[in-house]
Amino acid sequence: MELNIFHLYPDQLNLYGDIGNINCLKMRCSKRGIKPNIINFSDEEKPDLHEGDIFFIGGGSDKSQQLVYKDFLNYRDTFKDLIEMGKVVLAVCGGFQLLGSKFIDKNNNEIPCLGVLDYESKYIGSKRIIGNIIIETSININPNKIVGFENHGARTFSEHTPFGDVIVGTGNNDTDKVEGIHYKNYIGTYLHGPILPKNPHFADHLILKALQNKYEDVDQLSEINDELEWAAYNKFIKLYG
Numbered sequence: 001m002e003l004n005i006f007h008l009y010p011d012q013l014n015l016y017g018d019i020g021n022i023n024c025l026k027m028r029c030s031k032r033g034i035k036p037n038i039i040n041f042s043d044e045e046k047p048d049l050h051e052g053d054i055f056f057i058g059g060g061s062d063k064s065q066q067l068v069y070k071d072f073l074n075y076r077d078t079f080k081d082l083i084e085m086g087k088v089v090l091a092v093c094g095g096f097q098l099l100g101s102k103f104i105d106k107n108n109n110e111i112p113c114l115g116v117l118d119y120e121s122k123y124i125g126s127k128r129i130i131g132n133i134i135i136e137t138s139i140n141i142n143p144n145k146i147v148g149f150e151n152h153g154a155r156t157f158s159e160h161t162p163f164g165d166v167i168v169g170t171g172n173n174d175t176d177k178v179e180g181i182h183y184k185n186y187i188g189t190y191l192h193g194p195i196l197p198k199n200p201h202f203a204d205h206l207i208l209k210a211l212q213n214k215y216e217d218v219d220q221l222s223e224i225n226d227e228l229e230w231a232a233y234n235k236f237i238k239l240y241g
Contacts, residue, residue, distance in 0.1 A: 001218075002035035003210050006052040008095070009042050009068045013060035016151065018092050020194035021056055024203050031224040034207070043071040049078050053210040054088045057095030059192070062105050065094050069112050072098075076114045083116065088210045089186040092195065093152055096180065096188035097121040106153060117183060119158030124174075128153045132240045133169030133191060135179045138162060141205050147198050147236045148191030150179075156190075163189050168240050185209050198236065200229040 007022050022038060029036040039047050049055075060068065072079075079099075083089055097103050103111045104122035113120075133150045138161055146164055155173035162172070163180030171179035172190070180189035187206075189195065196203040204221050211218045 001033075001211060001215060002037060003029060003053045003207070003214070004037045004039055004051050005029075005054045005056070006039050006041050006047070006049070008055060008057045009060075009064075009072070010040050010058070011042060012064040012068050013058040013095055015059040015061070015093065016149075016192045016194075018058040018192060018194050021058070021090065021092070021196040024194065024196040025054065025056075025207065028200070028203055028224065028226075029207060032222050034211070043067075049075060049082060052082070052087065053214055054206060055079075055082070055090070057089070057091040057098065059093030059095060061094070062111060065098050065103070066111055068098065069114065072114060073112075076116065079114070080116050083184060083186045086185050086209075086213050088206050088213065090196075090206060091186070091188045092192065093190050096190065097154060097156065099188060100156070100158075103154065117160065117181065117186070117188075119156060119160060119181060119188075121154040121156040123154050126153075129155075129170045129174075129190075131169055132236070133171070133179065134167045134237070134241055135164030135169075135171070135191075136167060137164035137202075138182050139187075139202075139205060141201050143201065145237065145241070146191065146195070146202055147233060147240075148189075148193040148195050150190045151192060152190050163187055185213070197229065198233060200226050200233065 102120035162178035
């Protein structure tokens with residue numbers, strides 16, 4: 001088996017070391033004998049999006065988001081269709097904001113978004129949301145806690161199912177006590193860390209969903225040695241949970 005893992009706009013959208021999410025998927029696939037094909041998609045490289053099984057969009061500055069928008073707008077309808085088809089998509093921070101319907105920057109300027117899903121993000125005041133975060137996730141994984149680090153100035157408001165309820169930290173905004181959104185196999189989140197190396201069970205959830213979407217009769221993933229990953233996860237829960 002193999003999975004095509006698309007890294008969208010890796011040069012513009014790669015804040016806070018979130019390329020670690022790609023490296024994590026690659027490693028956890030390879031250890032199981034699943035061939036991971038890492039494919040960059042950018043303003044210069046245009047592989048067919050329909051060939052992708054997992055899509056990752058990282059964070060970027062407001063300026064980077066504007067540059068990406070101008071190019072990615074041409075693929076908005078295709079990307080909406082892929083999400084409806086159950087393709088696995090993980091969008092972090094700026095990538096999460098980009099796929100929404102509206103983004104208001106700190107100067108009260110509206111930055112165009114793709115409108116793939118209906119939620120909006122905007123700056124409210126000058127205080128950034130920064131710190132460790134733990135959520136109880138809405139997706140079906142065990143354990144059901146996801147850990148990470150949030151660092152964002154904008155607040156996001158959504159009627160979609162959240163990625164999870166906040167136990168420690170802030171989440172999408174200062175009032176709702178929820179984090180990210182979860183729609184089919186799309187996860188939008190503010191969690192850095194990067195999120196996947198810090199949460200091996202969540203990384204495996206994405207891999208399994210992608211395999212099930214591509215192949216028949218895939219019930220579970222084989223076990224791998226990830227004692228170090230779980231030791232780090234459990235240490236985080238002990239320190240901050």
